[in-house]
Amino acid sequence: MVGHVPLEDVILVRIQVSQQSFAKASELLMHYVYILHSSKSSNFYFGSTSNVKNRFEQHNKGLSKATAPYVPWKLVWYSGFQNKKLAEDFERYLKTSSGKAFAYKRLLNPEALKKDKFGV
Numbered sequence: 262m263v264g265h266v267p268l269e270d271v272i273l274v275r276i277q278v279s280q281q282s283f284a285k286a287s288e289l290l291m292h293y294v295y296i297l298h299s300s301k302s303s304n305f306y307f308g309s310t311s312n313v314k315n316r317f318e319q320h321n322k323g324l325s326k327a328t329a330p331y332v333p334w335k336l337v338w339y340s341g342f343q344n345k346k347l348a349e350d351f352e353r354y355l356k357t358s359s360g361k362a363f364a365y366k367r368l369l370n371p372e373a374l375k376k377d378k379f380g381v
Contacts, residue, residue, distance in 0.1 A: 292348035294355065295339035296364060299331035306334070307364070309352040313339050338368050 293313045297306040297320060306328055310316035317336050323329040342348040354360040 290345075291341045291343070292345045293339050293341050294348050294352045296337050296355070296368065297328070297334040298337045299328075299334055301333065302331045304331055305337075305361075305364075305369070306331075307352055307355045307360075309345075309348040311345070337370065338364075 290311050292309060292311050294307070294309045295313055295316070297308070297317070298304075299306070306320070308316065308320075313336070317334070319325060320328045320334045321332055323332050328334060340351075342351065355364050
């Protein structure tokens with residue numbers, strides 16, 4: 262029968278997950294580094310997350326202390342990484358002066374840079 266599963270065919274399975282196995286499973290998830298641009302302040306914000314859509318919504322709802330004063334934000338760039346460590350390492354690099362120079366030159370739209378107070 263389409264759209265209906267008889268109750269006797271439903272099998273409920275309870276799986277107990279230890280913190281250690283959960284940590285290992287979370288390492289398998291993709292992690293992302295993203296760059297936001299504020300139309301209000303012309304600032305860029307660099308961050309990392311395992312869920313770009315949810316994190317972007319949090320920024321625009323003012324739920325992040327660092328970005329709340331500069332709402333609204335536009336997602337201007339993101340990239341996926343195989344694990345959290347790689348994403349966080351790249352995020353830290355982008356927040357350095359040489360990382361910002363790299364981002365402005367290679368990752369961001371030149372039109373956005375004209376509006377940014379750090380643009381070259």
